[in-house]
Amino acid sequence: MSTALRIWTAAKQVLSYIALLAAAAVFLFPFYWLSISAFKTRDQLFQIPPQFIPHPAVLENFVNVFRETTLARAFLNSCIIAGGYVSLAVFLCSLGGYAFAKYRCAPGREKLFAFVLGTMMIPTAVTMIPVFVVLARLDLVNTYWAMILPGAASAFGIFWMRQYIDANVPDDLLAAARIDGCGEFGIFWKVVLPVCKPALAALSILLLIGSWNNLMWAFVVLRTPDMYSMPLVIYLLQGEFRTPYGMVMAGGLLATLPLVVAFVVFQRAFIQGMTAGALKF
């Protein structure tokens, strides 16, 4: 009896493992294909039957993509855009979230917060055109600001930080800092922010992913090759007649790796960040 049961349990485990491994393999396959395609020549890319391990593996795609496109510059641009956007948005949202959470006596606080919540429901599709017009009037098209400013006032970010500060920053801590003679901004900077590291990390990651991967807005506002972001360089490599797929794959691999590596290291914060929206429900 107990032997049969143990065999059944073991068999179930083995079956679960096989099912999970198969599923994981299917989901990881496009990454595998991307990685090996980056090391193939044009002939190898379209060879039938396909090569599952490139033989020979060539590095020419990586050399060419740096030589013939502005990918190196685009990497720098993407870093500046993502870094600027995430820092600005996280700073504004945590400062605002702190104010909404802790200055309970301020007249109009509730109404202003309800207003912020209401703005979360506005789809960006509705504001997209006027935002472009505003950027054009401010003469900011084809600058980093065009990628950084429009999304920086994130209503969700303020909401997220307010919830966290409300629940995790005790009033006694703020009172103690005030007695020690700390200024109001000093309290926020030196006392509140260090306590909020998990929430800051999750929000940063959510914003970072959106910014790093954004093709559409880059397509609209970035005009000259020296301003292109990584997704835009990769997109524009696609030609009408002949796309240099090897270069696309090499560039694509380089655009994908930073986030994937960061994800493997900070898995928990990534998942928390990506699913942060579910909390408001």
Next chain:
Amino acid sequence: MRTANRNALTNRLWESRHFYLFISPFFVLFAVFGLYPLLYSLFLSFTKYDGLTPPISVGLENFVTLFQDEDFYTSLWNTLVIGAYHIPPMFALAFLFANILNSTKLRGLGLFRMAIFVPCITPMVVIAIVFSLLFSTQNGLLNWMWRGATGLLPWGPFAPIKWIESENWSKISVSIVLVWRWTGYNMVLMLAGLQGIPKDYYEAATIDGASRWQQMYSITMPLMRPTFVFCTIMSLIGTTYMFEEVFVMTLGGPGTSSTNFGVFLFNAAFTDFRFGYASSAAYVVAVLVFVLSLVVLRWRRPVT
């Protein structure tokens, strides 16, 4: 007396000056890139505007044109069809995986979760190009496998499937990419939902002699409703406004066969520069999506 009141309010405002100071950068930026655009785009929806010459008021003309625009209806229809193709299998897979992650004690589940989740953090433009290689009619991997598999049949091999080159398959191809990309996201949300159900419910049900399926039907499903509703609304919004998945892989084609609303809107605005017309379309669909979300939300009744 009134002066005293006013002084009291002034005092309160002054004492809360840091509050206003701290929220003002947000509100300044929001006014410029959120509130003003929202109102301006409502104004634009009643005008003809190409971004260069000043907007000309045209009354309701944009809306009349919109409701007669075949491409607009096609884009809404395609949005619905792509939603219908990808949401059910995606939810089924996500729910299955979430249950496995929740119930089994196997080593290495963290790695599995990572493998399923990682697609949704990757740059869509790269992924769309990888998939268009895999989908390629002449020398794509999928058609090579299709040929190999159907070659085993006596009446095979079959003709290659024109994944992204035919009107029948283009929506299916987009849906496959969407399932691949968003299953992990939904899985994590559903896992969180499952973990939020108190264990005693199941223990009590087991004592009462309820089978696993009965427990699934009468405990898990009702209590998972809020999660399902959230996932549904997110998918609805995502499918309506998605852009890169379609634009990079099929350009909305062949013809307009895979043009969802996001691509329709982008083309109206930034290919044709019909800013007024695009604004009216954006408003109409925003209202439509909002109403649809409310309808779905009604399903989220409290469970007793």
